[in-house]
Structures are given as C-alpha cells and as structure tokens.
Amino acid sequence: MRIGELAERTGVSTRSLRYYEQHGLLRARRSTNGYRSYSEDDVRLVSEIRALLAIGFKLEETRPFVDCLRQGHSTGGSCAASVEVYERKLSEIDQEIRVLLNRRAEVAAQLSQACPGCFVRG
Amino acid sequence: MRIGELAERTGVSTRSLRYYEQHGLLRARRSTNGYRSYSEDDVRLVSEIRALLAIGFKLEETRPFVDCLRQGHSTGGSCAASVEVYERKLSEIDQEIRVLLNRRAEVAAQLSQACPGCFVRG
DNA sequence: CTTGACCTTGACACGGGCGTCAACGTTTAC
DNA sequence: GTAAACGTTGACGCCCGTGTCAAGGTCAAG
Numbered sequence: 001m002r003i004g005e006l007a008e009r010t011g012v013s014t015r016s017l018r019y020y021e022q023h024g025l026l027r028a029r030r031s032t033n034g035y036r037s038y039s040e041d042d043v044r045l046v047s048e049i050r051a052l053l054a055i056g057f058k059l060e061e062t063r064p065f066v067d068c069l070r071q072g073h074s075t076g077g078s079c080a081a082s083v084e085v086y087e088r089k090l091s092e093i094d095q096e097i098r099v100l101l102n103r104r105a106e107v108a109a110q111l112s113q114a115c116p117g118c119f120v121r122g
Numbered sequence: 123m124r125i126g127e128l129a130e131r132t133g134v135s136t137r138s139l140r141y142y143e144q145h146g147l148l149r150a151r152r153s154t155n156g157y158r159s160y161s162e163d164d165v166r167l168v169s170e171i172r173a174l175l176a177i178g179f180k181l182e183e184t185r186p187f188v189d190c191l192r193q194g195h196s197t198g199g200s201c202a203a204s205v206e207v208y209e210r211k212l213s214e215i216d217q218e219i220r221v222l223l224n225r226r227a228e229v230a231a232q233l234s235q236a237c238p239g240c241f242v243r244g
Numbered sequence: 245c246t247t248g249a250c251c252t253t254g255a256c257a258c259g260g261g262c263g264t265c266a267a268c269g270t271t272t273a274c
Numbered sequence: 275g276t277a278a279a280c281g282t283t284g285a286c287g288c289c290c291g292t293g294t295c296a297a298g299g300t301c302a303a304g
Contacts, residue, residue, distance in 0.1 A: 077237075082236065086233040090230060090233065090242065093226045096222055097219060107211055110199055111212065114199030
C-alpha cells in the first residue's frame with residue numbers, strides 16, 4: 001500500500017510517517033515511480049510506535065520495540081532491550097510523579113499562606 | 123545597581139533578566155548611558171519569579187505575582203489574581219499527576235505482560 | 245489533453261526559557 | 275592610551291513531533 005492508505009489505516013499523518021522513516025523507525029520499499037510502498041507488517045509497526053508515544057515514550061525510545069518486531073517477534077516488547085526501556089521508563093515516570101507531588105505540596109503551602117481561608121484538599 | 127549585580131545577587135543570568143523585561147515582568151530605569159538600573163525591590167521581584175518558575179509556573183503565570191508586588195504588597199501571592207493562579211496551578215498539577223499515574227499503570231501492565239517474571243512494584 | 249488526487253523532497257513555524265555569539269558603546273583601572 | 279570588564283541590541287540554536295506550504299512528478303478518469 002502507499003503512504004496515504006497507511007496513514008488512513010493507522011490514523012497517523014503522512015508527515016509523521018515520513019518523519020518516522022527519516023529517523024530510521026519505518027522503512028519503505030519504493031515503487032518504480034518513487035512512491036513508498038508498505039506491507040501489512042508496517043501497519044502493526046506504526047501502531048506499536050503510536051501506542052508507545054501515547055504513553056509518554058519518546059520516538060527514539062520506540063526503536064527497540066520496532067527492532068523487536070522486525071526480528072519476527074509478535075510483540076515489540078518481547079525483547080530484552082524493550083524490557084529495559086520499559087523499566088527505565090517506569091522509573092522516569094516515578095521520578096516525574098515525585099517532582100509533581102513536591103510541587104503540589106509547595107504550591108499548596110504557599111496558597112494556604114497567602115490565603116488562609118482557602119481550603120486545599122490533598 | 124546594574125544588570126550584572128542584579129544577576130549576581132539573584133543567581134539569574136543577564137540573559138534571563140533581559141528576557142523577563144522583554145516580557146514585561148521586569149522594568150528597569152535607564153542611566154544616561156543607556157544601562158539598566160535596578161532597585162532593591164527588583165531583587166525581591168526576581169526572586170519571586172524564580173521561586174515560581176522553580177515550582178512549575180510558566181513565566182506568564184508569574185505576572186499577577188509581579189503586579190501584586192508592584193502594588194506594594196509584601197508578598198506576591200497576597201492578591202486575588204495570584205490566588206486564582208495558585209488554584210489553577212494546583213488543579214493543573216493534579217491533572218498531570220493523574221496522567222502520569224495512568225501512564226505508569228499502562229507501562230507496568232505492558233511490562234508485566236512482556237516479561238511475566240519482572241516484578242513491578244507499585 | 246485536462247483535471248484532480250495522490251506522491252515526492254525541502255523548508256519554515258511552533259512553544260519556552262535560555263545559551264551564546266556578533267558587533268558595538270561605556271566605564272574603570274593601569 | 276589602551277585593555278579589560280561591563281553594558282547594549284539583535285539574532286540564531288536547542289528540544290521534538292507535527293502542521294503546513296511550495297514546487298514539482300505520477301497516475302487514473304473523463
């Protein structure tokens with residue numbers, strides 16, 4: 001299929017698909033006219049990328065998952081490198097949560113000082 | 123005092139001070155030679171801005187606090203507009219925390235599926 | 245042949261706060 | 275006098291994924 005159909009089937013803009021390719025995450029055969037040509041596997045691959053981006057992964061972090069799929073695994077997360085990224089991401093998220101909790105406490109403290117009558121739940 | 127001294131006393135780069143001025147948060151008198159001239163009050167003002175930025179405020183969101191200080195209040199948070207920003211910020215932070223918690227759960231779920239032996243605390 | 249839908253590459257814009265450099269004026273110290 | 279340290283404005287870069295536009299090639303339908 002061509003890029004337009006892949007875009008439609010995955011819900012991803014052609015701009016993004018070309019961007020993924022530019023960064024080596026998506027590879028396309030080329031037709032004789034120069035058009036990109038994709039297979040069914042690429043639909044899954046793009047879906048995997050989007051699913052990861054949706055839960056806060058950076059594009060670069062999806063690379064191990066993409067490689068994993070290319071190596072024939074049914075799931076992008078089945079490889080050791082992917083598991084490592086999962087675990088690293090977990091700790092990053094935990095760290096961000098800690099930062100936000102600290103910020104929240106700080107803001108709440110300042111608010112209650114500036115406005116003693118304001119009740120701050122939490 | 124001139125910009126270099128203000129930068130040193132507040133620990134803020136001159137670049138940042140000019141940036142704040144460019145966005146109307148900091149105002150400087152000008153000496154005859156064109157140099158910016160600051161007062162003691164500006165030290166407090168810059169400190170207020172930095173304290174707010176440090177807890178996740180956007181620069182624009184510090185404006186009510188700055189205005190509040192300019193109106194003679196001893197604390198930037200003593201004005202109604204500031205309190206509103208505090209409260210809005212609190213709910214924004216809460217929302218971000220919820221998003222991160224959802225992401226964490228999602229990542230943990232995918233990890234435990236990809237690697238059943240991996241123990242995920244939380 | 246023309247129209248229009250599709251494809252190609254390349255490039256600019258965004259947001260946000262700041263680093264950093266250029267090119268130049270001023271003041272201070274020697 | 276001159277060098278160093280300071281000041282000025284203006285501009286570009288960064289991150290990062292995407293929108294959007296430009297200028298063109300390709301193909302199917304009429």
